[in-house]
Amino acid sequence: MDLTKLAIFQMARARMDWAAERQRILSENVANADTPGYHSHDLKELDFGNLAKSASNRVQMVRTNAMHQQSGVPDPGAYREVTDRYPYESSADGNEVILEEQMSRLSDTRNQYKTALELVRKHMTLIKLASRSGR
Incomplete structure (x- = not known):
């Protein structure tokens, strides 16, 4: 089974990739x-609600047949970088770089990354527990 x-x-x-990219941009600031x-x-905020809908309803x-055309839908690519407007x-x-603001954003990004990582760890623990109890 491919987890x-x-x-x-x-x-x-996706959340961890977004956080890593945001960390890079904020570090440049x-x-x-x-x-x-x-x-x-900064990066445009990742819409987790739409991400959840698209991940659960996605059909590949x-x-x-080699005679069929390829899909014309382009890959959305990387996350959208935006300039702070105000x-x-x-x-x-x-x-326009305010160090206190950037440090606050870096801390927030770190917490979002850690939350996603902890979610993966918890789910892996549950999967391991379920696979052991099935023996």
């Missing part, structure tokens, strides 16, 4: 805190 095909693991992986004219960036298209403050040189 990676379970919806709960796909959703947790912190690294550029003294760069004149730098605008802070399979090409059954920063709380900016410095005289136009830099």
